[in-house]
Amino acid sequence: MPTVTDALGGRLTDALGAQRRRVREFVDETEPPALAIISAMTLSLLATLVGFLAVSDLTIAPFVVFLTAAGIGWFRYQEETAYTIALMMTVSTILILGLIIVFIFRESVPVIRYESATAFGITVPGLRMFIQPNWDAVSPPIRYSMVPMIHGTVMVTLIASAVAAPLGVSAALFLSEIAPATVREVVKPGVEILAGIPSIVYGFIGFTVLGPWASDQFQTTGQGSYLFVGIVVGLMALPTVVSVAEDALSSVPESMKSGSLAMGTTDWQTMTSITLPAAFSGVSAAVLLGVGRAIGETMAATVMLRGVPRLTEPLVNVFYGQETLTSLIARNYGEADGLQMDALFVAGVILFVTVLVISIGAQYIEWRMHNRLGGEV
Amino acid sequence: MADASQTDARLVESETTETDAVAGVAVGLSAVLFALAVAALFERVSLTGSLFGIRTVTLLGGLLTALGVAVVAFGAGSRLGYVETDPDPSAGLVAGFGAAVPWVVVGGSAASQTLGLGTTVGVLAGTAVGGGAFALTVLPREDVGSTLPLGSLLALTGLVFLTGVIGPTWVWELDWAQQAALTAEFLIPAATLFSALYGGWASAKAYGGFGARGRHMGAYVLVYLNALSIVAFLFVLVAFVVVQGVPGLLNGVEIGLGTGPQTTVLGVSVTLPVSVPFVMNGVALFNDFQGVLPAIVGTVWLVLGAVVLAVPLGVGAALFLTEYADRGRFTQVVEIATNGLWSTPSIVFGLFGFAFLIPRFGNGKSLLSGMITLGFMLLPLVVITSREAMLSVPDEYRDASAALGVSKWQTIRSVVLPAALPGVVTGVILGVGRIAGETAPILLTMAGGTFVPGSQTVDVLGSFQFTSAPPFVANPALLEATSALPYQLYALISAGVGASSNVGNADEFRWATALVLLVVVLSFYAIGIATRYYFRRRLTHT
Known part of the structure; x- marks a missing residue:
């Protein structure tokens, strides 16, 4: 154990040292006035950020200083100013993700405290949201359980994946391996446009056309079913699966495919025994990203579901659709305040963490595939 | 291939x-x-x-x-x-499984329902029949x-x-x-x-x-x-959508000189030769035909604001990642953050805007909060597409420019950026198409009103004013709740039948709103895809 910490400590000191050396080099190489401008820009922007976070009316002052410094820098020392601004913009992407994490977690803390439960003699905050299925924001006992919504999201996501994964991978195969150039020029923009149709339009069609039809076909009371929300959401996740899977399939080196074809195989044999296995991790990353899209899909679910946070009976009853994590937020933000609003943030945290884990997992899988195929990037 | x-x-x-x-x-x-x-x-x-x-x-x-x-x-x-x-x-096994699945269903439901033998027997029978079909396929x-x-x-x-x-x-x-x-x-x-x-x-x-x-x-x-x-x-x-929406959209359309509303183009007052009340009116008691003009204008401003925020940030970040930074821990973290932002559900952006932006911009839903929320959503798309465009600029260009003895920034400004411009523009247009149709983030941060009167059409440029107290610049239009097309459609759906009285035929009104939204979003896509073809053809022909 000590060797590990030592090695880690050593690497950290090394990295810090290298960083310090680079900063010193940069300071040595840069002219003093340019350095002053850069420091002024950095400091004033930091002050702006702090002022903004503190909800101060004076935030405008450091921001004006930043703009002035950047303006002067642009005319006198464009090289250094451009570098600094680009660096700041890069940092901002990380900053935004960080802010999202901090703010949605912070808002969800009170209800997590409220919903503490004791298991094996230990009080675990937030546990009661996951061990009983009762959501009641009006009459005591007031309970904010996430179980019905998690059930809904799981049902919708399962059905959506069953639709999007096979159709999406097959369409990606078609686009990258099978289609003649002219056909591809038609189908590919078609898939892109499918991604562009706003989710509320899907929801509207689902609500006015699919909903009544399904309730008639399955003789259910009222309309709104996980089955059809799942199918619609699956169609909406389809373009994501297609475009990512297509990228993965076309990144398989042409030489591998040609080698196989030279053995006298059919195109289909080459696809199943060479292209698909080689791109397998990329294709599964595509499916994962599609699943992430399906989990986060909001408006179609909000419009098509019943909006009653309870479990379906029995649990596999896909012909009834109650509520998902996303639709809970979209439906209740208006009248919610206090603990109920915080409970919506808990739903947001669950969504955010799940999808972030999926996204990182998909990136890891893609990265490994590129490494194995020896490609760049 | x-x-x-x-x-x-x-x-x-x-x-x-x-x-x-x-x-x-x-x-x-x-x-x-x-x-x-x-x-x-x-x-x-x-x-x-x-x-x-x-x-x-x-x-x-x-x-x-x-x-x-x-x-x-x-x-x-x-x-x-x-x-x-x-x-x-x-x-083969794939065909075997393909054949087994329907036979399991048929066998199971026949035994349990048609013959009435119960669930357990049904499962057993299904498995047996499916196994038989599997064996008959594979063997x-x-x-x-x-x-x-x-x-x-x-x-x-x-x-x-x-x-x-x-x-x-x-x-x-x-x-x-x-x-x-x-x-x-x-x-x-x-x-x-x-x-x-x-x-x-x-x-x-x-x-x-x-x-x-x-x-x-x-x-x-x-x-x-x-x-x-x-x-x-x-x-x-x-x-x-087109078939359902056209009747509502064309309600009361007139073509002919002097029929349309007056607008000012380049300082000259012009009377439009067509009148399409649905996209030129708001909702008012004495209107012959009701319309969604405020929502259209709201969408336009929303998208503009998001673009103004996200495009410089995104292009700058992509520039830093491709041109300045060495591949290492830092770029990896940025990449993970961008992809994480890309896949973050839109409703989470909405929650974030609700918790972070609304308290900072006048404690109420506002156009500005909506713009910034959507800008944050657009940002990862701009970073990813701009990065791809910059990476596809051949290194020879950079080397040739560097060989002339110019500085790195000059190379970027006069070689890399112009060469990457088509890709960046296409990516931005497609990204805008995506966010223009988003409802969930603006639900919590910006939108208000189901039927918006024409007098509430936002006028951002006209309402800038200077004040004596910090922050010295104010724009009430930016700080007011505004409607946008996707939100309007959602509000119309959730308002149900009861709200139909002020717009005559509510169903027609809804479908027409859906059509206008679809047209706005798809025209962004059409322009984006056309731009890509245009640049690609120009690149291959020269």
Whole structure:
């Protein structure tokens, strides 16, 4: 154990040292006035950020200083100013993700405290949201359980994946391996446009056309079913699966495919025994990203579901659709305040963490595939 | 790949024979059944009625039986040597599972429901029947394995329909706490649909003479069908919205000089020669025709604001990542953060805007909060596409510029950015198309009002004012709740029938709103895709 910490400590000191050396080099190489401008820009922007976070009316002052410094820098020392601004913009992407994490977690803390439960003699905050299925924001006992919504999201996501994964991978195969150039020029923009149709339009069609039809076909009371929300959401996740899977399939080196074809195989044999296995991790990353899209899909679910946070009976009853994590937020933000609003943030945290884990997992899988195929990037 | 490697099979193929023709007819029959099933599913063909003088269910059953018999006959003929084919020793595990799944369903539901033996027996029977189908597919030679189980499935389904065991009035009550039932209206088309897919697959394999070529055929039929269905689905969807929306959109349209409202173009007051009240009016008590102008203007400002925020940030970040930074921990973290932002659900952005932006901009929903929230959503898209565009600029360009002795920034400014511009522009336009239709983030941060009066159309440029207290600049228009097209549509849907009184025909109004939204979003896509083609052609021609 000590060797590990030592090695880690050593690497950290090394990295810090290298960083310090680079900063010193940069300071040595840069002219003093340019350095002053850069420091002024950095400091004033930091002050702006702090002022903004503190909800101060004076935030405008450091921001004006930043703009002035950047303006002067642009005319006198464009090289250094451009570098600094680009660096700041890069940092901002990380900053935004960080802010999202901090703010949605912070808002969800009170209800997590409220919903503490004791298991094996230990009080675990937030546990009661996951061990009983009762959501009641009006009459005591007031309970904010996430179980019905998690059930809904799981049902919708399962059905959506069953639709999007096979159709999406097959369409990606078609686009990258099978289609003649002219056909591809038609189908590919078609898939892109499918991604562009706003989710509320899907929801509207689902609500006015699919909903009544399904309730008639399955003789259910009222309309709104996980089955059809799942199918619609699956169609909406389809373009994501297609475009990512297509990228993965076309990144398989042409030489591998040609080698196989030279053995006298059919195109289909080459696809199943060479292209698909080689791109397998990329294709599964595509499916994962599609699943992430399906989990986060909001408006179609909000419009098509019943909006009653309870479990379906029995649990596999896909012909009834109650509520998902996303639709809970979209439906209740208006009248919610206090603990109920915080409970919506808990739903947001669950969504955010799940999808972030999926996204990182998909990136890891893609990265490994590129490494194995020896490609760049 | 498609052009380079299409194997030319004509060399080994003999000319068309009668047996090929039979298999070809079977493929065609599957296509007809598929189309009929889709039509019946959406009630274009009535199940209780008749087609070509025959009752629909009888017709479907007859066609299915014929298809099943043809498939089995082809397999048997091939096995007995009447038909010249080239089968493998086994149909393979994939085909085995493909055949097992429907047989499990059929066996299970027949035992548990039709014979009434209960769930346990049903599961056992399903497993047994499915296992039998699996063995029958995998164990014999391919020509039998890939036809017999599927062909008999088709024939069985057909016979069930023909004999009226499942007729047009058949219902299976599921006996669940929340009542639901499987009706013939759904089951017959759905069963026909899947049977047609299986039939098409099996007969396409037969048409290819089994073996590697047969599987190639079978798979291609399904893959082509899938691609075709996706495109058809897109067309149906768009056409449906257009057909439903046009009446509402064209309500009270007038064409002719002096009919339209007055606007100011470049300082000159012009009277438009057309009047389309739906997109030129708000909602007011004394309007002849109500419209959604405030929502359209709101969407335009929203998108503009998001672009102004996200594009410089995104392009700058992409620039830093591709041109300045060495690949290392830092770039990796940025990449993970960008991709994480890209996949973050839109409603989470909304929550974030609600918790972070609203307290900082006047404690209420505002256009500005909406702009910033959507800008944050657009940012990762801009970073990813700009990065791709910059990476595809050849290194030779950079080297040539550096060899002239100019600084790095000058290289970036006069070589890399211009070369990457087409890609960046295309990416931004497509990204804008995506966020223009987003409802969830603006739901919590910006939108208000179901029917917005025309007088509330935002005027951002006209309402800048200077104040004596910090922050010295104020713009009330930016700090007010505003409507946007996607939100308007959501509000119209959730307001239900009760709100219809102020707009006359509420249904028409909704569909017209959906159409306008679709047109706005899809025109961004059309422009983006057209730009890409334009630049690509220019690049390849010079």
